[in-house]
Structures are given as structure tokens and as C-alpha cells.
Amino acid sequence: MLTKNEKTPIYFNAEIVDDSSTSLTGDEYDSQLLQQAIASTDSSITIFRGIAQGAVLAGFQLVSTQSLYLAGCVGLFPAVVAGLPVGASVAATLCYLRFENSLIPKITNRQKLAIGVTRTAILAASSYKLTGDAQQMDSIARGSFQVFTQQVREFEGIEQPSQNHFGFLLGFWVCAALALFLFLRKKR
Template sequence: MLTKNQNQSPIYFDAEIVDERTQHIQGEQYDSELVQEQIAQTDGGVTVIRGIAQGAVLAGFQVASTQSLYLAGCVGLFPAVVAGLPVGLSVAGSLCYLRFENSFIPTISDRALFGLGVTRTLMLAASSWKLTSDAQQMNSIARNSFSGVTQQVKQYEGIQKPQQDHFPLILGFTAVVAVIVTFCCRKK
């Protein structure tokens, strides 16, 4: 216990690294490797954030281009292809990080960039799925409303519904009779 008038002298420790992986490394080299490891981890974090940002920007362009096509009156397969094109390009970009070296099983050349590509592809695929399902719903609504409007116009103008004829039944009966007559004529 120290009293008010006593000064505490500094204590120095002499330590050495006892990890078997780093026993042969000098202190400055060890510090340098720790700094490089921290820089690599920071770069990895920045890469992930950059990948998420790229995916968000590409998904925004995907939505904007598809919605502008819908506003221009394009329906059907073309907007779906425009929504799916970035997904295909992102898959192709992600596959660039796979290497086949005398094996059927690929190795990943850069894990951080491959993960970034997979994340971007998943974001774009979710956006594309949403846009495509919205287009299908719009298509079904348009088809149902068209038939509803047509029915209302027919009712308003007094157009009668055509009477149902029995043409398919008569055609089928005639075909069966023709086959029976053909078999009977062959036997004679």
C-alpha cells in the first residue's frame, strides 16, 4: 500500500512470443503481420459493403428499366427478359472466380469476390422474381378486366350470346360412323 509521499516506480515486463507459428518471428515483423491482417479484414469488410451497394444499384436500375417498359406499354416476355438479364450477367461474373485445375471440382480463386458475386446475384434474383410476379399479376388483371368490359359492352348493346350448337358432337359421331363403315367395307 502506498502513502501520499511515496512514488510508484514503473514496472517493466520482458515477454517473448511462445506460439509455435510465430516463435521464429521478430517483434517488428510480428507487429507488421498483425497490421497487415487487420488491413486485410478491413478490405474484406469494404468489399462486402461494396458488393451490397453494387447489388442495390443494379436492382434499382433493374426495377427502373422494367417499370419504364411497363409504362411504355410493353407486356409479356420482353420485360421479364430485361428483369432477368442482370441476374444472368451476375451469375456469369461470379463464375469467373471458379477455377478448374485438372479436376471436376472447382476451386475458388478469390473467396471474398466470389461471395460478393453470390450476394449480388441473390439480390438481383429476388428483385427479378418480384418484378416477374408483378408482371404476371398485371397480366391476369388485364385479361380479367378485358373480358369483364367486353361482357358489359355486349350487355349494354343488347348483343345476344350465341346459341350453343352441337357441332363437335355431330363431328365425332360422323367420324365414328366413317371408321365403322370403312372396317365393314374392308371385310367384304
């Protein structure tokens, strides 16, 4: 480490060591570069990569939410767990956009942006299906609970409570009191 008073340069010696057991000829190296260039520009490969990533992540999403349902978790928590991968995928996809002093973003890597958009679309569809299933399970559970309580009431001979018009009467009396208040205030 040099301090401010020392002006002596430091020289480092380095060697390049190639530990790879295979050596490529010029033609093989050119062939590999050509294959990489084709893979990076071919849109069908990009779409298949996005579909594959989305399918794998949707599988993890499905397994995690279904295991939460089996553990007895219901309500908002499994829906949030189903939505987290979608949010993470959107955030990762937005990393390939750059806003440089304009409202229109510049794309830094088209291939990775396309993969991210495909992956996000698959995860969003999976999340929509999982939350829809959760809402259906919730409505079935609520309906079955009402049927069960009604069957218990019938079995035990408990009568249904009489229907009253409490809300209507309360609204009527509030309006009457407000009208009386305004009438008495105007007389002053």
C-alpha cells in the same frame, strides 16, 4: 526494331518518378496493409458489399422495367429486361470458378465469389417479383377486357352466342371414322 541479322542489344534507361504529394511512414503503410487485409477477410464486409451491389443493380432493374411499362411495353420484353441482369451476374460470378481437369471447381477469389452470389440472389429475387407483377398486370388486363366487352354487349343488346358441342361432336366423328376405317381394312 531488330532484324534477324542484327545481334546488337538495345538498352533502355528508366526513372521511377513518384508524383504523389503524400508520403507514408513505415507505420502508416503497415496500418493500411493491415486494414486492407482485415477488409478482405471480414465476411460481414463482403456480405454488405454484395448486398449494396445487388440493391443498386436491382434499382436499375426496377427503373428500366417500370419505364418500359410506362412506355406501353407489355409481355415478354420487360420480363427479358428484368432477367438480363440476373444472367449477367451469374456469368460474372462463374468467372471466379476454375475447372482444372476435374469436375469440382476451384475458387480463385472467395471474397468476390461471395459478393457475386449475394448480388445474384438479390437480382433473382427482384426479377422474380417484377415478372410476377407483370403476370398479375396481364391477368388483370385480360379480365377487365372481358368485363368491358360483356358490358358493351349488354348495352348494345347483343346476345351471347349459343353454346355448341362442336369439339365433342368432332371427336366422336373422328373416332367413328377411325373405327370404320379399321373395320373395313380388317375385312380385306
